[in-house]
Amino acid sequence: MEVTRTFAETREKYRGRVGLLPTLGFFHEGHLRLMDMLRERCDTLVVSLFVNPTQFNDPADFDAYPRDEERDAGLAAEHGVDLFFAPDVDEVYGGVSVTTVEVSGVTVEMEGKHRPGHFVGVATVVAKLFAGLRPDMAMFGRKDAQQLAVLKAMTSDLRFPIEIVEAPVVREPDGLALSSRNVRLSREDREVALAISRGLFQAAEQVDAGERRGDRLESTVSRAIRHLDVDYVQLAAVDTMQPVPDLSAPAVLAVAARVGPVRLIDNVIFDFVDDKPVPDRGIFLDEPSSLTRLQ
Numbered sequence: 001m002e003v004t005r006t007f008a009e010t011r012e013k014y015r016g017r018v019g020l021l022p023t024l025g026f027f028h029e030g031h032l033r034l035m036d037m038l039r040e041r042c043d044t045l046v047v048s049l050f051v052n053p054t055q056f057n058d059p060a061d062f063d064a065y066p067r068d069e070e071r072d073a074g075l076a077a078e079h080g081v082d083l084f085f086a087p088d089v090d091e092v093y094g095g096v097s098v099t100t101v102e103v104s105g106v107t108v109e110m111e112g113k114h115r116p117g118h119f120v121g122v123a124t125v126v127a128k129l130f131a132g133l134r135p136d137m138a139m140f141g142r143k144d145a146q147q148l149a150v151l152k153a154m155t156s157d158l159r160f161p162i163e164i165v166e167a168p169v170v171r172e173p174d175g176l177a178l179s180s181r182n183v184r185l186s187r188e189d190r191e192v193a194l195a196i197s198r199g200l201f202q203a204a205e206q207v208d209a210g211e212r213r214g215d216r217l218e219s220t221v222s223r224a225i226r227h228l229d230v231d232y233v234q235l236a237a238v239d240t241m242q243p244v245p246d247l248s249a250p251a252v253l254a255v256a257a258r259v260g261p262v263r264l265i266d267n268v269i270f271d272f273v274d275d276k277p278v279p280d281r282g283i284f285l286d287e288p289s290s291l292t293r294l295q
């Protein structure tokens with residue numbers, strides 16, 4: 001594996017089809033699973049590590065975001081990454097830098113409402129990564145379902161010739177969705193946070209049993225997380241991210257809530273197979289992740 005710092009030197013080292021996994025670093029088993037999945041699909045696997053300042057609407061969240069480049073590079077090398085692209089802020093934002101990418105519609109609800117400016121930061125940095133690295137495919141996780149919808153819309157609108165590969169949510173054995181932010185949860189808060197996935201799985205069971213009404217599904221989740229500081233519980237269309245009253249087409253049941261100092265998001269996406277909603281609960285680790293061990 002080679003560590004690269006500029007777009008140009010990274011591109012020089014390509015052979016065959018190039019897969020990109022953009023990340024904010026501080027890798028956990030979720031990232032590592034995604035690397036393994038993308039490794040199978042491409043000849044050159046590029047992982048980028050860039051804690052993008054423009055997508056953190058809260059400066060305290062940016063400062064507190066965990067960072068450990070050396071550890072990340074070691075883990076990436078163990079998982080077959082060819083190029084570990086870790087640019088500095090100047091490589092990404094230096095120069096004139098007066099252009100931003102703003103995706104409308106799909107960014108309005110949920111995260112868009114609660115984190116003003118967040119999606120402009122995400123779309124702009126991913127457009128820069130796409131233009132600078134020019135991969136054939138890029139992988140994004142379903143955990144950030146709205147981000148995925150935003151980036152699919154941007155890729156299609158701006159005619160980037162890049163295949164977007166979706167990866168499932170990766171969960172601890174007890175259901176907690178993996179997030180680098182989990183290391184900031186105390187043991188007690190971690191127990192409290194479990195209510196989020198529990199509520200989502202209860203709603204998924206209701207769907208399996210035939211429930212289709214959005215308000216019923218949202219109430220199930222809201223009840224489960226009533227002790228948390230909740231930003232939203234929303235059933236929304238998976239492509240437009242607009243609220244929907246019932247489950248008659250692919251949709252996401254999405255949650256954002258604060259537990260102690262940490263804001264967590266999670267969701268279950270309902271894919272449709274033979275006209276029936278099929279909940280994607282993600283994949284479960286057999287053993288607690290390294291994040292749990294770090295807590």
Ligand code: PAF
Nearest residue numbers: 022023024052122125144
């Ligand atoms: O999901 C993330 O980790 C980030 O938003 C991304 C896509 C790497 C852009 O900074």
